[in-house]
Amino acid sequence: MIDLARLSPSxxxxxxxxxxxxxxxxxxxxxxxxxxxxxxxxxxxxPPVKKRxxxxxxxxxxxxxxxxxxxxxxxxxxxxxxxxAAQSKGIGSCWLGSIHRKAISQIFGIPDNYDVxxxxxxxxxxxxxxxxxxxxxxxxxxxxxxxxxxxxxxxxSVSKITHLNRF
Numbered sequence: 001m002i003d004l005a006r007l008s009p010s011x012x013x014x015x016x017x018x019x020x021x022x023x024x025x026x027x028x029x030x031x032x033x034x035x036x037x038x039x040x041x042x043x044x045x046x047p048p049v050k051k052r053x054x055x056x057x058x059x060x061x062x063x064x065x066x067x068x069x070x071x072x073x074x075x076x077x078x079x080x081x082x083x084x085a086a087q088s089k090g091i092g093s094c095w096l097g098s099i100h101r102k103a104i105s106q107i108f109g110i111p112d113n114y115d116v117x118x119x120x121x122x123x124x125x126x127x128x129x130x131x132x133x134x135x136x137x138x139x140x141x142x143x144x145x146x147x148x149x150x151x152x153x154x155x156x157s158v159s160k161i162t163h164l165n166r167f
Contacts, residue, residue: 001085002057005078016066017078017117020058020108030107031056035119036098040142041151053094053121057082058104061115075117082120092125133157 002019010016022031032052038045047053059079061071079095086093101116110116127150134140134154143153 001082004085005081008074008077008081010074010077011066011070014066014071014074016062016071017074018060018062018114020060020110021055022058022108023055027107028052028056031104034100034103034107035096035121037094037096038143039098041145044145044149045151047126051123051126053123055122057120057122058108058110059117059120060110061117063113063115072117079118079120086120086122092123094121095119096121127151129153131155 002021005017005019006015022028037047059075061075066074083093083095096119099116099119104110104116104119105114129143129151131153132155134156141154141156143151145151
């Protein structure tokens with residue numbers, strides 16, 4: 001997956017992204033506490049111990065190579081590539097941006113010239129979220145649990161986000 005991510009677009013081909021793989025049980029418990037899960041449906045979607053991810057990828061930006069915000073676009077492209085590669089292999093994934101970056105840097109001894117951008121959690125899917133058309137305003141995008149504990153994820157419809165030739 002990382003091999004595919006490294007082939008993703010990179011502004012000016014600077015290739016400022018690096019990856020730290022975490023699969024050692026000795027690190028995973030302390031690390032898990034630094035991640036926020038399912039903000040709209042807390043605490044129900046914080047994975048219990050036996051259903052937690054089996055591995056993580058920490059996405060890092062090497063500030064010696066790129067310190068401007070354009071590298072955030074590179075991170076998005078690489079992370080999406082990893083998510084799609086995981087799905088193609090039947091691996092569940094979750095892109096986490098609500099994380100405690102300073103604590104993560106300390107736990108893993110990440111040097112100061114690196115920014116912790118995101119975390120990708122990898123494991124075995126416990127559910128299949130149900131996409132549905134978002135109703136009403138663009139702000140009505142909060143995912144939710146129904147009475148049967150199924151996760152619904154509103155998405156803006158294609159017709160509301162697509163414009164042809166003119167606005």
